Structures are given as C-alpha cells and as structure tokens.
Amino acid sequence: MRSVLVAGAGPAGSxxxxxLARAHASVRIFERSAFPRTKACGEYLSPRxxxxxxELGIGAQLARRARTVEGVRLHGHGVHARITFPFPGWSxxxxxxxxxxxxxxxxxxxxxxxxxxxxxxxxxxxARVAVRFPDGSxxxxxxxxxxxxxxxxxxxxxxxxxxxxxxKAQARFALGGHYCGFARLDGFIDMFVDGGSYxxxxxxxDETANVMLVVDAGELEAHRDDVDAFAEERARMLGGDxxxxxxxxxxxxxxxxxxxxxxxxxGRHVAxxxxxxxxxxxxxxxxxYLALRCAGLAAECILSGSLRQYERRASRExxxxxxxxxxxxxxxxxxxxxxxxxxxLRGAPWLLxxxxxxxxxxx
Amino acid sequence: MAYVITEPCIxxxxxxxxxxxxxxxxxxxxEDEMLYIDPEVCIDCGACVSACPVxxxxxxxxxxxxxxxxxxxxxxxxxx
Numbered sequence: 001m002r003s004v005l006v007a008g009a010g011p012a013g014s015x016x017x018x019x020l021a022r023a024h025a026s027v028r029i030f031e032r033s034a035f036p037r038t039k040a041c042g043e044y045l046s047p048r049x050x051x052x053x054x055e056l057g058i059g060a061q062l063a064r065r066a067r068t069v070e071g072v073r074l075h076g077h078g079v080h081a082r083i084t085f086p087f088p089g090w091s092x093x094x095x096x097x098x099x100x101x102x103x104x105x106x107x108x109x110x111x112x113x114x115x116x117x118x119x120x121x122x123x124x125x126x127a128r129v130a131v132r133f134p135d136g137s138x139x140x141x142x143x144x145x146x147x148x149x150x151x152x153x154x155x156x157x158x159x160x161x162x163x164x165x166x167x168k169a170q171a172r173f174a175l176g177g178h179y180c181g182f183a184r185l186d187g188f189i190d191m192f193v194d195g196g197s198y199x200x201x202x203x204x205x206d207e208t209a210n211v212m213l214v215v216d217a218g219e220l221e222a223h224r225d226d227v228d229a230f231a232e233e234r235a236r237m238l239g240g241d242x243x244x245x246x247x248x249x250x251x252x253x254x255x256x257x258x259x260x261x262x263x264x265x266x267g268r269h270v271a272x273x274x275x276x277x278x279x280x281x282x283x284x285x286x287x288x289y290l291a292l293r294c295a296g297l298a299a300e301c302i303l304s305g306s307l308r309q310y311e312r313r314a315s316r317e318x319x320x321x322x323x324x325x326x327x328x329x330x331x332x333x334x335x336x337x338x339x340x341x342x343x344x345l346r347g348a349p350w351l352l353x354x355x356x357x358x359x360x361x362x363x
Numbered sequence: 364m365a366y367v368i369t370e371p372c373i374x375x376x377x378x379x380x381x382x383x384x385x386x387x388x389x390x391x392x393x394e395d396e397m398l399y400i401d402p403e404v405c406i407d408c409g410a411c412v413s414a415c416p417v418x419x420x421x422x423x424x425x426x427x428x429x430x431x432x433x434x435x436x437x438x439x440x441x442x443x
Binding site for chain 2: 136155171
C-alpha cells in the first residue's frame with residue numbers, strides 16, 4: 001500500500017490527501033494550525049473551481065453554505081463593464097472550504113497530526129522529513145512520497161532547493177479584510193482599477209464582503225508609518241459609493257510579494273502543490289482552482305508511481321494560469337485596451353465575453 | 364502579531380530579508396550580531412520568511428520554544 005505524507009491541510013493538501021486515501025493509499029497530513037482557521041484569500045471560487053469541487057463529491061455540501069457569484073463588474077479608466085459567467089461561481093469563506101475539504105479527506109481514511117514540517121531532504125531512496133510537535137519534540141520520518149502543500153513560504157521548497165528567490169522590485173502586495181454594513185450587495189464581484197492598484201469587493205452575504213486591495217510595494221513603503229490608514233484611504237478612493245457605509249471587521253491581513261512560482265515543482269520523492277508551487281495574483285481568482293488541479297495531478301502521478309511526470313504536467317497547468325493572469329492584466333491595466341474592450345463588451349458582448357469569461361476561469 | 368528573527372541569523376546577516384520587506388521594518392547596524400524586525404511596523408506579510416537563506420524568521424506564534432526569547436529581543440532593539 002502506498003504511504004504518503006502531506007505537509008499542509010489547506011485546499012491543495014486536503015485534496016491530494018482525499019484523492020490518495022480514496023485510492024486506498026495510507027495518508028498522513030501534518031498541519032500546524034488548529035482548524036477551523038481563517039486564511040487571507042479573495043474567497044472566490046471560479047465556475048471551473050465549482051465544477052472541480054462537484055467532481056470531488058463535496059459540491060452539494062459546499063453549495064449549502066456558498067453564495068452564488070453570477071459574474072464580475074469591472075470599473076476603471078472611466079469605463080464600466082459587466083461580465084456574466086456562463087454558469088455561476090461561488091464566494092465562500094476559506095475557513096468553511098478548508099474545513100469541509102479536510103473532513104472529506106479524513107472521512108476517506110487520511111489521518112491528521114498537528115505538527116510543523118520544518119525540514120526535508122530528498123534522497124535517492126526516500127524523502128526524510130523533520131517534523132516538530134507542539135510540545136517541542138522533533139521526529140524524523142521517511143517516506144516514498146511527500147506532498148508539500150505548505151503555503152507560499154514553503155519550508156520544504158526551500159530545504160529541497162526548489163524555491164525561487166523573492167524580489168521586491170515590481171512586486172505587489174495584497175491587503176485584505178472582511179467589511180460589514182454594506183447597503184447593497186448583489187451577485188456580482190466588483191473590481192475597481194486605477195493605475196497600479198486595484199480593489200475587489202466579493203460579497204460573502206448581503207451585508208458583508210471580502211475586500212481586497214492590491215498595491216505596488218513602493219506605495220506601501222512610502223506609507224510605512226501607517227499602512228492601515230493608507231490601505232483604508234486607497235480602498236475608499238477606489239470603492240467609492242459601493243464601499244461607503246461599510247466598515248472593516250477585525251484586522252486587515254497583508255500578503256505578498258505577488259506573484260510567485262517555484263523554480264522546481266518536484267524531486268524524486270517530493271512534490272509541491274498549492275501556493276508552495278505557485279501563488280498567483282488574487283485578481284485572477286484562480287488560486288484555489290490551481291491548488292485543486294495540481295493536487296489532482298500530484299495524486300495521479302503518485303498513484304501511477306511516477307512523480308517525475310508531475311513536474312511537466314503541473315508546469316503546463318501553471319503556465320496556462322499565468323498566461324490567463326497576464327491577459328487579464330492587459331485587459332484591465334491598459335486604458336486604451338480597457339476602453340476598447342468595454343465598448344466591445346457593450347456593443348458586441350458575444351465577441352469578447354467568452355474570452356474574458358474563460359480568462360476569468362468561468363469556462 | 365509580527366514576525367521574529369531568531370538565532371540562525373547570528374553571524375549570517377544575509378540581508379535578503381531587508382531587500383524584500385515592503386515596509387522597511389528590518390534593521391541592524393554593522394556592529395549588531397543579527398538583524399531585527401520592528402514589531403510595530405511589521406505588517407505580517409511573511410515575505411521575509413522565504414527570503415531568509417537560514418530559515419531564521421518565524422511568525423511570532425510559530426517561533427520554536429527554544430528561541431522564544433527572540434520575540435522580546437527583536438522588540439527591545441527598537442525601544443532605544
């Protein structure tokens with residue numbers, strides 16, 4: 001029986017654990033946090049992601065708790081455009097998604113240990129994994145397959161030499177939070193773009209929304225003395241009437257630098273999945289989709305005994321998402337393109353809508 | 364909440380973390396043995412964690428027990 005270790009119980013880790021356990025592998029998940037827990041994230045699940053979740057067999061459970069997203073409204077450069085998805089996406093708090101996915105994996109026989117994976121060596125015969133338990137004790141485990149889904153600052157990626165060095169130049173950072181007290185939220189995500197920064201308002205209920213601001217690192221540094229005040233001011237400037245009257249609940253969370261892709265995705269006994277492999281700009285709304293897709297590929301490659309294939313297959317998927325992200329950036333980043341695009345959308349939506357919808361992960 | 368630089372930095376002082384920090388909250392003079400994160404300025408983005416070549420940086424809730432004194436050491440540096 002195949003025996004696999006998974007570092008991280010987020011969407012990527014839980015999904016690979018679920019698929020492997022379903023195929024009768026023995027799966028042990030290590031997670032340092034106690035669940036349920038919140039995660040900094042846009043909390044948007046694209047229509048294609050919804051489809052994947054249905055294929056995993058947990059769609060019905062999540063549908064009861066998710067909010068339907070019918071499409072996206074883009075505002076920027078004096079232009080307002082509405083893109084309706086061919087079939088709906090969802091908005092759903094990560095605490096719920098992650099908990100349901102983890103429980104599904106445990107239900108199939110995977111086990112969960114609260115511990116921190118803090119080291120890994122990929123040798124000729126196995127992966128040697130160093131695990132630190134809450135009481136401070138450390139254990140060294142050997143496994144024929146380790147899936148490292150330990151997030152964008154993946155320690156496994158660094159220890160195995162798969163990580164890419166971070167660069168601040170031209171990097172962007174996301175500042176996100178939940179706002180409550182909205183006057184009118186409907187089934188659309190609103191995205192406001194202005195030069196280098198953008199704001200996304202993703203309704204989680206009729207009165208609350210996930211509000212995420214993305215800015216250049218340079219702007220954050222210029223306002224280092226009160227980052228929160230700067231973020232609030234910029235969010236209000238971009239969000240205008242829609243954001244007026246709503247207030248930030250709890251603390252804003254910062255993530256970055258965006259975006260990131262590991263230099264290598266797999267070794268002999270180690271595969272990276274989720275944000276550890278690739279962390280996209282949240283604007284694309286494809287982070288969870290990519291995590292689930294790579295988890296599926298990792299499970300297939302492990303079950304077929306060929307982890308080497310994972311590098312090629314997962315890279316293809318990541319490149320496709322990155323191309324998508326660049327296309328979206330161009331559409332919303334260039335005033336001329338945005339105006340052309342928006343008038344096409346208004347005058348001949350059948351022309352541009354499928355392209356934009358597919359790029360938004362809706363087809 | 365903030366991030367904390369711990370023991371592996373001593374004698375290393377690589378400074379990749381300084382380059383990647385968006386709010387310039389990591390400091391240390393030539394004569395200091397390590398670098399320090401200002402917990403008042405740190406926005407918890409975690410960018411420094413992967414930049415560090417010796418894995419010296421942890422979120423304050425994740426600092427290994429043997430290095431928990433470093434949380435105060437980082438904060439103390441900026442109280443002068």
